[in-house]
Amino acid sequence: MSEAARLLETGTQASRGEAPRTSIPATILVVEDEPEIRAPLCHALKRAGYIVHEAEDGMTACRIIGSQRPDLILLDVMLPDLDGWEVCRMLRQHPDRLIASTPVIMLTALNSPEDKLHGLELGADAYLAKPYSQQEVMLVSGRLVERHRREIQLQREFSRLNQAVEEQRNLHSLLFHELRNQLAAMQINADLLQHADSSAVTSRLAAIHRSSSYLQCLAEDFLLIRQVQGGQMQLPTEPILAEALAAEMLELYETAAQARGIALKLRVEGTPLPLTANRPAFRIIVSALLDNAVKYGPSDHPVEVVCRFGEWRFELDVCDAGEGVQVQDSAKVFDRFYRGDGARCVAGSGLGLFGVRTLANAMGGNAEVDDQYGKGNCFRVWIPFAA
Numbered sequence: 199m200s201e202a203a204r205l206l207e208t209g210t211q212a213s214r215g216e217a218p219r220t221s222i223p224a225t226i227l228v229v230e231d232e233p234e235i236r237a238p239l240c241h242a243l244k245r246a247g248y249i250v251h252e253a254e255d256g257m258t259a260c261r262i263i264g265s266q267r268p269d270l271i272l273l274d275v276m277l278p279d280l281d282g283w284e285v286c287r288m289l290r291q292h293p294d295r296l297i298a299s300t301p302v303i304m305l306t307a308l309n310s311p312e313d314k315l316h317g318l319e320l321g322a323d324a325y326l327a328k329p330y331s332q333q334e335v336m337l338v339s340g341r342l343v344e345r346h347r348r349e350i351q352l353q354r355e356f357s358r359l360n361q362a363v364e365e366q367r368n369l370h371s372l373l374f375h376e377l378r379n380q381l382a383a384m385q386i387n388a389d390l391l392q393h394a395d396s397s398a399v400t401s402r403l404a405a406i407h408r409s410s411s412y413l414q415c416l417a418e419d420f421l422l423i424r425q426v427q428g429g430q431m432q433l434p435t436e437p438i439l440a441e442a443l444a445a446e447m448l449e450l451y452e453t454a455a456q457a458r459g460i461a462l463k464l465r466v467e468g469t470p471l472p473l474t475a476n477r478p479a480f481r482i483i484v485s486a487l488l489d490n491a492v493k494y495g496p497s498d499h500p501v502e503v504v505c506r507f508g509e510w511r512f513e514l515d516v517c518d519a520g521e522g523v524q525v526q527d528s529a530k531v532f533d534r535f536y537r538g539d540g541a542r543c544v545a546g547s548g549l550g551l552f553g554v555r556t557l558a559n560a561m562g563g564n565a566e567v568d569d570q571y572g573k574g575n576c577f578r579v580w581i582p583f584a585a
């Protein structure tokens with residue numbers, strides 16, 4: 199990768215994560231090596247309300263493009279190091295689509311039809327030959343900035359919608375997968391019931407009952423998560439005793455844990471305080487994390503649940519001795535039904551860690567992987583005391 203390409207990319211990484219920029223004044227980068235041309239142009243742009251960055255050469259331009267992500271570039275062609283043609287060509291090949299689509303106005307003394315054609319072929323949006331009228335530059339700049347901002351807004355909206363559609367699709371396929379599995383189990387048990395002797399009847403009926411309760415829970419969880427996710431419902435909250443509710447959930451998982459030689463331990467850190475939260479959502483969160491640990495954590499190792507009462511937030515940790523989530527995966531495990539290796543990360547009602555995070559978010563908190571936790575797996579959900 200050339201030095202200029204590296205500058206474009208490193209600058210980009212440094213500026214990721216900043217706030218959407220649509221509400222702040224537009225930024226224009228003026229690339230011009232002659233101060234007597236650059237100064238009046240920059241002055242006029244600043245007076246018109248733009249934030250202006252200046253570059254005297256192509257390499258500086260690349261660095262500013264990567265770090266400042268201007269809304270428009272006014273680009274001279276003949277520059278000391280990297281010429282304007284090259285800057286434009288590299289800009290259009292930038293891996294970040296938003297940067298690659300930054301509008302460019304070429305401002306140059308090269309005014310033959312061939313030069314103009316060359317500039318447009320390289321992806322310039324406009325080509326103004328020197329001497330240009332400042333009014334013309336201002337007019338074209340204003341239009342291109344506005345167009346670019348609309349495009350950015352549309353692109354953001356488009357990816358948001360795409361993500362929502364994909365999440366819904368995953369949610370539905372997961373739901374139908376679980377439905378099919380549980381209905382098949384119920385059918386097998388019902389068939390066996392016809393020929394079962396009296397001692398086996400109870401266990402067959404219990405299995406059918408388990409499957410049907412599970413499906414009922416699944417349907418309720420699904421509806422709750424979908425309503426929260428679609429923004430159709432604000433979760434009603436009430437003061438809950440988180441440590442007591444967690445202890446109740448632990449009891450429910452006691453039998454399943456024992457069957458795999460897993461000891462469930464509950465630890466309370468800090469002084470317990472009532473937490474303002476949604477009771478069913480909290481129950482689903484604890485249940486999904488416990489289910490995940492009990493089903494997929496290694497057998498014969500303990501699962502530790504910590505209720506931590508901090509200064510301003512409550513934390514629930516559910517940790518097992520399983521293979522830790524890889525650090526590069528830790529941001530993804532709560533995303534769109536990430537499955538990791540095998541089904542390790544698909545938990546609880548089947549709605550898994552995605553549901554955990556969605557519900558934690560709806561209560562003003564979040565779900566995270568604690569990659570500092572020994573060698574095991576540790577999932578943390580936090581909820582603020584005051585929304």
Ligand code: CA
Pocket residue numbers: 230231232274275276277
């Ligand atoms: Ca020049």
